Amino acid sequence: xxxxxxxxxxxxxxxxxxxxxxxxxxxxxxxxxxxxxxxxxxxxxxxxxxxxxxxxxxxxxxxxxxxxxxxxxxxxxxxxxxxxxxxxxxxxxxxxxxxxxxxxxxxxxxxxxxxxxxxxxxxxxxxxxxxxxxxxxxxxxxxxxxxxxxxxxxxxxxxxxxxxxxxxxxxxxxxxxxxxxxxxxxxxxxxxxxxxxxxxxxxxxxxxxxxxxxxxxxxxxxxxxxxxxxxxxxxxxxxxxxxxxxxxxxxxxxxxxxxxxxxxxxxxxxxxxxxxxxxxxxxxxxxxxxxxxxxxxxxxxxxxxxxxxxxxxxxxxxxxxxxxxxxxxxxxxxxxxxxxxxxxxxxxxxxxxxxxxxxxxxxxxxxxxxxxxxxxxxxxxxxxxxxxxxxxxxxxxxxxxxxxxxxxxxxxxxxxxxxxxxxxxxxxxxxxxxxxxxxxxxxxxxxxxxxxxxxxxxxxxxxxxxxxxxxxxxxxxxxxxxxxxxxxxxxxxxxxxxxxxxxxxxxxxxxxxxxxx
Numbered sequence: 001x002x003x004x005x006x007x008x009x010x011x012x013x014x015x016x017x018x019x020x021x022x023x024x025x026x027x028x029x030x031x032x033x034x035x036x037x038x039x040x041x042x043x044x045x046x047x048x049x050x051x052x053x054x055x056x057x058x059x060x061x062x063x064x065x066x067x068x069x070x071x072x073x074x075x076x077x078x079x080x081x082x083x084x085x086x087x088x089x090x091x092x093x094x095x096x097x098x099x100x101x102x103x104x105x106x107x108x109x110x111x112x113x114x115x116x117x118x119x120x121x122x123x124x125x126x127x128x129x130x131x132x133x134x135x136x137x138x139x140x141x142x143x144x145x146x147x148x149x150x151x152x153x154x155x156x157x158x159x160x161x162x163x164x165x166x167x168x169x170x171x172x173x174x175x176x177x178x179x180x181x182x183x184x185x186x187x188x189x190x191x192x193x194x195x196x197x198x199x200x201x202x203x204x205x206x207x208x209x210x211x212x213x214x215x216x217x218x219x220x221x222x223x224x225x226x227x228x229x230x231x232x233x234x235x236x237x238x239x240x241x242x243x244x245x246x247x248x249x250x251x252x253x254x255x256x257x258x259x260x261x262x263x264x265x266x267x268x269x270x271x272x273x274x275x276x277x278x279x280x281x282x283x284x285x286x287x288x289x290x291x292x293x294x295x296x297x298x299x300x301x302x303x304x305x306x307x308x309x310x311x312x313x314x315x316x317x318x319x320x321x322x323x324x325x326x327x328x329x330x331x332x333x334x335x336x337x338x339x340x341x342x343x344x345x346x347x348x349x350x351x352x353x354x355x356x357x358x359x360x361x362x363x364x365x366x367x368x369x370x371x372x373x374x375x376x377x378x379x380x381x382x383x384x385x386x387x388x389x390x391x392x393x394x395x396x397x398x399x400x401x402x403x404x405x406x407x408x409x410x411x412x413x414x415x416x417x418x419x420x421x422x423x424x425x426x427x428x429x430x431x432x433x434x435x436x437x438x439x440x441x442x443x444x445x446x447x448x449x450x451x452x453x454x455x456x457x458x459x460x461x462x463x464x465x466x467x468x469x470x471x472x473x474x475x476x477x478x479x480x481x482x483x484x485x486x487x488x489x490x491x492x493x494x495x496x497x498x499x500x501x502x503x504x505x506x507x508x509x510x511x512x513x514x515x516x517x
Contacts, residue, residue, distance in 0.1 A: 006045060006048040006061045007065065008025075008043050008045060009042045009068065010028050010032065011032065019046065020045050022043070022093075022094030023313055024214050024313075025094055025212055026096075027311045031312060034288075036309050037308055039218070042071065042072070043213065043214045044065070044212060044214075045212050046095075046211065046212050048061055069177075073087060080110050081112070082118075084122065086115035087110060089110055089216065090218055091105065091180065091187060091213060093191070093213060093214075094212050094213075095211045097203075097205050097209065099196065099199055099200070099205070104143040106136070106139050106187075107253060108136035109140070109176065109180055110179075111132055116129045116132070116133045125224060128223050128224070130157075133157055134151050134160060135253060139255070140172065140179065140183070141168060141172075143190075144186045145164065146168075147167045180215075187213045188213070195413070219301045219308045220253070220301070221251070221302060223303055225251060228274070228301075229256065229257055230246055230248035230264065230300055230429075231257060231299055232245070232281055232296075232300065233296065234285045235315075236321065237297070237317040237318060238317075238374070238375065239324065240320060240484075244282055245267070245428075246270075246429065247429045248264055248270035250273060254310070258431050258434070260425050264429065270302075274302050274307075276307075277302045277306065281300060284298070284309060288312045290334075292312075292314065294325075295314065295317060297315035299311045318377075319440050323349075326343040326488065341499065344500075347440065349500040351440045354377065354476070356477060357378050357472055358474055362462075362466075365472075367466040367467055368467050369422070369451045370465055370467070371448070372445050373428075373443075373444055374463070376464060377420070377440070377463040379420035379460070380399060380461070381400050382398060382400055382456070383403050383422075383456065384400055384401070384455060385403050386414070387404075387410070387411040390402045390417045390418050391416075391417040395417070401420050401422065403422045404452075405452065406424070406425050406430065406432065407421065407432040415435055420441055420443065420463070421442075422454075422461060423446065423451070424446070425446060427446060428445065442462070458471055
């Protein structure tokens with residue numbers, strides 16, 4: 001692993017400082033050191049981000065990026081910006097502390113009309129090469145030019161570029177190296193976006209940490225029927241059960257999964273389609289959890305049946321899963337009781353004691369919408385479809401449910417303000433699902449477009465997967481009724497640790513809607 005002033009090559013020879021390279025690059029280095037299959041990458045450090053925030057791209061960075069590109073070319077036998085075997089890159093943000101979905105990623109950078117033709121010739125898949133080109137242009141327009149566009153699949157690249165230029169008021173640069181530098185700037189800029197600042201404020205993350213930028217060789221989940229992308233959790237992030245939990249989307253790229261615009265398949269479907277890659281994924285999951293001694297959230301791509309790991313990090317989990325994981329990992333000998341107490345926050349403990357539906361509350365009722373439970377819990381409130389409205393009305397003391405077609409990082413302020421979240425599209429690893437678990441908000445995803453018509457109505461959300469009309473009666477559970485929280489409280493008492501509040505705050509009862517004794 002060679003270091004410079006602003007960049008660092010990731011080769012698995014040594015573990016870098018996480019604060020310097022961010023969680024994503026640190027994860028790549030860890031997986032490489034374990035002998036797992038990871039696309040080659042180098043990283044622009046958080047030190048460069050700090051310099052950029054004060055005075056723009058630091059002197060010498062461009063030369064180091066050029067050197068890094070030459071190293072990737074040597075590692076892969078491919079050429080960036082041209083040649084018969086073109087090299088395409090992903091440009092990914094990564095702070096030292098995980099901020100899922102809050103900062104920007106550009107995929108397929110390096111594709112031009114010439115490299116599209118070369119990619120089509122190399123793979124024999126002209127539709128794949130054209131799809132890859134369209135995906136890049138849409139991401140570049142949205143993230144770098146700040147001009148979201150939808151490009152018609154039947155149009156030519158020249159027509160796509162004209163569409164973007166007209167919408168953005170400026171032409172796209174033709175040179176992939178110029179595009180790369182612009183993408184790096186955009187990722188650095190996303191550190192101070194409104195959504196990122198809001199997320200850091202809510203989670204107590206310092207503003208001066210900065211983000212690294214990982215430049216990684218692309219592998220293509222959208223290549224053919226034996227390709228795909230997905231997310232695997234080493235344990236169930238909703239319940240904490242010790243069983244693999246994940247989703248797989250065939251012939252797709254990673255943004256398709258997290259965007260929520262597509263509903264992925266269950267992990268079992270991956271086994272049916274690419275069985276060897278599925279089995280390798282489960283083995284890698286076990287190794288990564290044992291190495292980290294924590295539940296893992298693993299992003300992966302399959303290209304022509306071969307598994308590539310992109311990232312593995314400690315998983316965001318629902319409060320129920322946090323408590324169960326902590327207790328069971330003690331019993332499994334993975335962590336100590338003291339570590340278990342550190343794994344569960346007082347806020348998560350309070351969430352476990354928030355009101356639940358009273359016995360018989362849904363008897364005779366038919367749900368007005370159903371979907372996939374993405375974060376357990378119950379909440380009542382008024383449905384709104386705008387995150388700005390959710391934030392405004394919640395600040396005025398109203399209990400609000402946020403309904404969206406899908407959520408994106410731009411919705412984070414509304415998600416924080418809402419008591420619960422429901423979406424028309426998406427699966428259990430979509431942005432809405434992952435962020436709702438991080439926030440501890442009940443969430444139901446993939447409810448269908450009719451869920452948006454609930455705007456203006458009071459509903460009750462059951463995070464197991466249902467939406468009911470009106471504010472249903474609820475009761476507040478007791479700590480001793482919860483086996484995992486009860487165990488944590490007992491350990492805390494033995495250790496003289498008073499970090500947990502054992503009863504819900506009175507305000508929690510009032511703001512969740514109609515709560516009955």
